[in-house]
Amino acid sequence: MADVARHAGVSTQTVSRVSNGLSNVEPATRDRVLASMRELGYRPNRAARALRSGQYRTIGVIMFTLSSFGNMRTLESISIAAARAGYSITLIPVEEPTQEHVTKAFARLAEQAVDGIVIVIEAHFVSQADVELPEGLPVVVIDSSERDDYPVVDTDQAMGAQLATQHLLDLGHDTVWHVAGPSDSYSATRREASWRATLERAGRAVPPVVRGDWTTASGYRAGIDLLQREGVTAVFAGNDQMALGILRAFHEAGRRVPDEVSVIGFDDMAESDSFWPPLTTIHQRFDVVGQTGIEVLVAEIEGQQALPETFMVETRLVVRESTGPAPSVRLA
Amino acid sequence: MADVARHAGVSTQTVSRVSNGLSNVEPATRDRVLASMRELGYRPNRAARALRSGQYRTIGVIMFTLSSFGNMRTLESISIAAARAGYSITLIPVEEPTQEHVTKAFARLAEQAVDGIVIVIEAHFVSQADVELPEGLPVVVIDSSERDDYPVVDTDQAMGAQLATQHLLDLGHDTVWHVAGPSDSYSATRREASWRATLERAGRAVPPVVRGDWTTASGYRAGIDLLQREGVTAVFAGNDQMALGILRAFHEAGRRVPDEVSVIGFDDMAESDSFWPPLTTIHQRFDVVGQTGIEVLVAEIEGQQALPETFMVETRLVVRESTGPAPSVRLA
């Protein structure tokens, strides 16, 4: 900066003003400084700027590494929304979904140079983690339980599960089986509870839950399990990957979808429309979730104390070809 | 820091020494300082540290937003490897794969506080982009053409395409059709060239290339195209997503896989083993690519000038159920 100032024949302060686009600089001076900056290849030093201003213009994102379609999409929209708001994204990965690694990740986070953080981690890990977030650091929590300490942005899981279950009931199925995600997952339990509530509200029998772990392999196992049960005509899978595994199990057994059994997923992965058959599913607006998260966080960083609040993002039913009328209805 | 020093009754320099784990501090003093740090909730200021040392301990990653399975996996392994090496990751997203957005992203990158950068972008965008990388900034390029200015880490695309093509020839197919990725993609053209070379080396006819754009939808269109051609018994898809689209087109037309036509993919997505039928494909070691990239970059940052060099990561054939003997062979 001093070099630029000397080269342009002005003071460093003037260079600083030009660099920050402040108003009160003579156009001629500004041009001279800009020319010198270009010529000397000047780049403002972020560290010095941050040290002086106390602002890093950086947001930390802590998440289970991009193992899932949803996380990946969320991260994508977070990073784009942050870039638009003039913030960088620092990624703090959690190597494995264990308490130990979550705690480690939060420790790394604590020594980061960030103005605020986005937490995209299963709630029970966060609460159990030996977390010492720097006081006063703005935080927003995504896809987790409601909290009274931080704002939360979440997909309306209950609405989605209800849409899925109701869709199948509307097609004439007596009841709907559910292949749920792991019981320690907040999303999984919310979807499961809403599925159950929807069945009960309709006065239907609630079949036992088949438990998976979000992977296609667990879906496949669940599918084999379901094949051995009587009267399974409709299955609501906790996510699209498990739905894919279920479809595979049904194919292998020669069980026709949707003629004999309907399958619905949750997420609407990019590939779901090309599954065989194309998967009826619940579309999640991960882009909206990420964007809203950043908006809330930036408001917290730049504005006043944001009130802890929960922002719900809607879901939408996408009907494709893996769901159809119940077999008995068809016969009638 | 001054508060901690006062509280512990030492100088700030001693606090600094404790904070950095330097050797020459009396154990009793160290404990006293640590206690004060804890009590006052002291966190070292990264900006000041970076300003003083000239090191940010941060690596920038510029990539087309996590649109593809491969990018996502690569980013995952990059972030974990970086964390292990004591570096943070700053993500610089490219909103859309256009020249304009790539240039914008590089502009943002230039004002980042990073010690080095990983470029995960199609080569032709990088060369055409109006890129002014800060001089002397260590760089590693992933999944791109060889360069003489920066080290490159790349999957051995040629080997993978050869494995795929040869696998189908070995099964008795007369030739192998190819659904390629976009012609401006470096990976796509390398796979295509290797497929062609393998066929020619075996003295087989080289069918016209069917062009896709990596998406399942384009694979579906390619599949419909292939259905109208004569003598298609083996298809090598440029990636698993297009393979999925092809499978769907074949299913809809009642063409049996692999009895009537074999399909092989490239990537080995997490879901590929649950496609119907489970997809034979080429497994890419994205984890190794990311990890190697960070190793090379960190060596460049911390060590001497790394010689520009290309690191090849091997691929591997994963045989599942979407490929089988050629129909004519079966009849014989």
Place this chain on the structure above:
DNA sequence: TCCGTTCATGTTGACGTAAACATGGCCACA
């Protein structure tokens, strides 16, 4: 006992930037 060495700890200054305050020229209005 004296001097040199070692080691724990303290003092000073600089990294690059920008806020706060200072300066001096110019213009408008009385």
Place this chain on the structure above:
DNA sequence: TGTGGCCATGTTTACGTCAACATGAACGGA
């Protein structure tokens, strides 16, 4: 013509940390 105010620009200083040098106590060997 004098005076007050505005505006472009300059000067000073502090942000938090750590390298370099300074200090002084303790200890060992002659």
